[in-house]
Amino acid sequence: MKIQKVLCLASGIIAATLSTQTLAENNWRMATPWSGGPWLERDAQSFVDHVNNLSNGDFNIKVFPGGTLGSALKVTDSVQSGVAQISHNYINYDYGMDPTTALLAGHSSGLTPEEFMLWMYQGGGVELYEQYRREKFNVVAFPCSILGTEIFLHSNKPVRTLEDFKGLRLRTSGAWAEIASRLGASTVVMAGSEIYSALERGVIDAAEWGSPEMNKPTGFQEVAKYVIFPGIHQSGGVLECQVNRRAWEGLSDQQQNLLRQAAKLSVFDSWLAASYADLDAYEELKSGNNELIELDPSFISAVLKETKAWEDSYAEEIDWFAKVLESQRAFKDKIQSWPNYRLKIGETES
Template sequence: MKLKKVFGLATGLLAVTLSTQTLAENNWRMATPWSGGPWLERDAQGFVDHVNTLSNGGFNIKLFPGGTLGSALKVTDSVQSGVAQISHNYINYDYGMDPTTALLAGHSSGLTPEEFMLWMYQGGGVELYEQYRLEQFNVVAFPCSILGTEIFLHSNKAVRTLEDFKGLRLRTSGAWAEIASRLGASTVVMAGSEIYSALERGVIDAAEWGSPEMNKPTGFQEVAKYVIFPGIHQSGGVLECEVNKRAWDKLSDQEQNLLRQAGKLSVFDSWLAASYADLDAFEELKAGNNELVELDPSFISAVLKETKAWEDSHAKENTWFAKVLASQRAFKEKIQSWPEYRLQIGKTES
């Protein structure tokens, strides 16, 4: 029997089972930080669609944009309190409570989107993720989207080396704000809505935000001359779905597994869609009026060295940070042989 038929049969049997349950029990609200764009309209909605399909209507999840079910940057609070039964969120918004979130969200560790998926689903990452969120925040969480490699900077100053980076007035946030400061940048935290104006008026020299696809509609390329890559500060990462613990405990094992599998499908879908969209968005940057600048390898090495020092300092005082870091470092050792037998994606000549 073909795999497609097997999957279809399994999905159908699962749907029949779940459709016999009371719909009212699974009328859920989904909180998000997103006001629009691919993370809301494609990724969060895609998860909702997968759940609806797999459950044959056994779940009715209503998706809400950022700010409508509580603070856009405190989605975890909305889920913990039960204002929302589920969310589509970025764990790094809880960085102020625990720096371990940076490891799970993606930081300047060098894990690419593909490596993140391998670590999550084969290297024990997804189990650590769920255990951590449950123990530290009392929510059940699992990956729901993959994050692509970001543009390092939209900048009005060319940055290639560590010397170029020192003194740079940089808009950033989270772990990278700490690490960038240790590397000599002058970091500024501001809302995304303020970045365009700050770049245009010279309040900041540079800003990091997202991948080529995510940056395209912001217009940063219109007010900053240089586009600098690769995004060593955020080479990959994930978005999550969080579920209220009380709502989760009311579900059957089968329903709980359905939500996890819908998350996994959504991760794969988001990787496909975002990776493809990034190709066109980056080509537009190359064809535009900006000057593209590639970071010097010595600077990338400096970033990774400073990141390791930052990791080591947190691991000494934070048990969960140390546990997740050890797992990621073991995975990175394991994957060292990858380029020895795998061709580089997109490489067409020797």
């Protein structure tokens, strides 16, 4: 009887020790570029909540706002170095190191949010994403939020045609900065926190930032008369979760797959939440004091043509760019039949 009690006690001590070790090993810091808003408070936290629920407490992940675990625009560095074991990030912040990031983040005339999800999870995109991040940046990464179609411009000048766009002093970044310059705009890169003041003082004529939901709290609609659609420059995209390579390799296969599944759930959650929030945000713009402008089809065609030229030029130079582009173009060809048998979302019979 005493032996049995001793064995039970020893077993309990070992279990408690193992449990403590597991918690210590997976007591992770999550770096982000976000100072607040839905991407920090909703999307990053949604991923953490899914991990907690699925793992039964094996992970303890704390979310940190931008700038607290390194530079807000260099989150990949924080994960590579181990300052953070995991991140919630935008891959396009690494555009300066490799323009392939633009294809995976979302770019002009790219995939819509729904197309991104189909390509990622059925068309091989998520496998390419993870392989690319491992090979080029030595981190493990996968999509964990979806980005909605953006507003094309908050502008102090009306823009409908290519002629209107030429010479426009435009705040933008990444691939669109290159393509917009090729189309004749005068592009300016600045932090998001500076856009409101720059629009108000006339330092810039126009700015692009995010979807109706994301732009609402910025107040851009208060200092720029015109709101211009559709967001051909960013038709959709994803945010990612990155994991430090050493931390990842310390996990079991089950734990690794758990993180992937939590990310996939978070993509779906973010699509639902952001899509619904955009409906109300757009209606507020529509009923407000701004003038809403729709781009002329000829301008949209010019954007598509210039984007293709931009894509082709990089595909000739960069193997990974060519590989991702080939996969996305094959998917676009495949989905051409979609309108033949699916009703347009939001379309009703008169």
